[in-house]
Amino acid sequence: MGDPAEIDSGRSWEDQRSTYDALRARCAVAREESNWVALRHAEVVAAATDAEAFSSQVSARKAIPNSLDGTDHAAYRAVVDRYLTEERVAREEPQCRGHAAAIIDALPRGVTVKTIAQIGTPYAVRSQSTWLGWPADLEEELVAWMRDNRAATGSGNRDRTAEVAERFDQMIRAMLETRRGTPITDVTSELLNDTVEGRLLTTEEIVSILRNWTAGDLGSLATSVGVIVQFLATNPNIQREMRTLVAASDRAALAAAAEEILRIDDPFVSNRRVATRAVNLGGQEIGKGQQLLLNWTAANRDPLVFGDPDRYDPSRNADANLVFGIGPHICPGRALTLMELRVMLEELIGRTNWIDPAPDRPAVRETPPVGGWARVPIVLR
Numbered sequence: 093m094g095d096p097a098e099i100d101s102g103r104s105w106e107d108q109r110s111t112y113d114a115l116r117a118r119c120a121v122a123r124e125e126s127n128w129v130a131l132r133h134a135e136v137v138a139a140a141t142d143a144e145a146f147s148s149q150v151s152a153r154k155a156i157p158n159s160l161d162g163t164d165h166a167a168y169r170a171v172v173d174r175y176l177t178e179e180r181v182a183r184e185e186p187q188c189r190g191h192a193a194a195i196i197d198a199l200p201r202g203v204t205v206k207t208i209a210q211i212g213t214p215y216a217v218r219s220q221s222t223w224l225g226w227p228a229d230l231e232e233e234l235v236a237w238m239r240d241n242r243a244a245t246g247s248g249n250r251d252r253t254a255e256v257a258e259r260f261d262q263m264i265r266a267m268l269e270t271r272r273g274t275p276i277t278d279v280t281s282e283l284l285n286d287t288v289e290g291r292l293l294t295t296e297e298i299v300s301i302l303r304n305w306t307a308g309d310l311g312s313l314a315t316s317v318g319v320i321v322q323f324l325a326t327n328p329n330i331q332r333e334m335r336t337l338v339a340a341s342d343r344a345a346l347a348a349a350a351e352e353i354l355r356i357d358d359p360f361v362s363n364r365r366v367a368t369r370a371v372n373l374g375g376q377e378i379g380k381g382q383q384l385l386l387n388w389t390a391a392n393r394d395p396l397v398f399g400d401p402d403r404y405d406p407s408r409n410a411d412a413n414l415v416f417g418i419g420p421h422i423c424p425g426r427a428l429t430l431m432e433l434r435v436m437l438e439e440l441i442g443r444t445n446w447i448d449p450a451p452d453r454p455a456v457r458e459t460p461p462v463g464g465w466a467r468v469p470i471v472l473r
Contacts (some may be wrong), residue, residue: 134374356393
């Protein structure tokens, strides 16, 4: 198929989606420095569902269950799934609703509000902390950590990213120590007594699970709120439709709407895999040991699957939506995240008359490797 297209990772992108759209039109799989990048929906799905050819063991830092394959992954995934059942997610809804209502009620009307800083971030921290049983006075430290982690991720400096990650691990270890031998009953304490393959989870395994649940999910939830609110503020017809859904208490349609908006503007840009053998993917020969990025943002905008990728059509696009991934590593927290986003939408829309883009400052995109929006200024009416 000829030489693959090259991704210029050093350029400044106003909207990386348009760059990925143009690249995807030229080739299914591109090159980014020493890595391969799958851009089209079919190739991303093929790699994500073939764990034998594309391993998830791509990081020196063990991430449970993300960096595991095969039976090891299945064993730890079973542990994680126990905490994310429909019943357990439903239990968390009243607490999430309380957090969302308090945040929206405290915001001023008629002046500029920072969506991510004043809505998404506090909502993510408070919802996650309540679910895990973490103290409320940890909020300031977690918010500061989210800011530092975002900056480290954006810098591309691995040493800086590792230092920020270790800081988070130390925070978790300290909380685990306070719970050992105590009658506290929360998710974090449950993990101390949980088992895998007939033995207790080790401290490092628990730290890894909690890191996976929080280090990524805090930023992901805040970013998702930013993407959805920006979309509604700039698409008044869809905002009116969403207000109708909230008035009708159509929970399923609201969750589907959130997932479709995230497909159109997917902030979860990519995940890594490594080829376990030579593989031909999209007409390109990927050698054994070479890394492949699964570009969810590009795949979720593939016109071969979705037609006009910017057309909002939740029912038509649901089956092919890759926001939460596909294959053995599909996100186990999908139900929890969609509940949290639906609840925030219900409270934000139900407690306001309208959401406008701020007239005095523009929204600002994130830059690779981070997706979504860095700033989403709005005015609540």
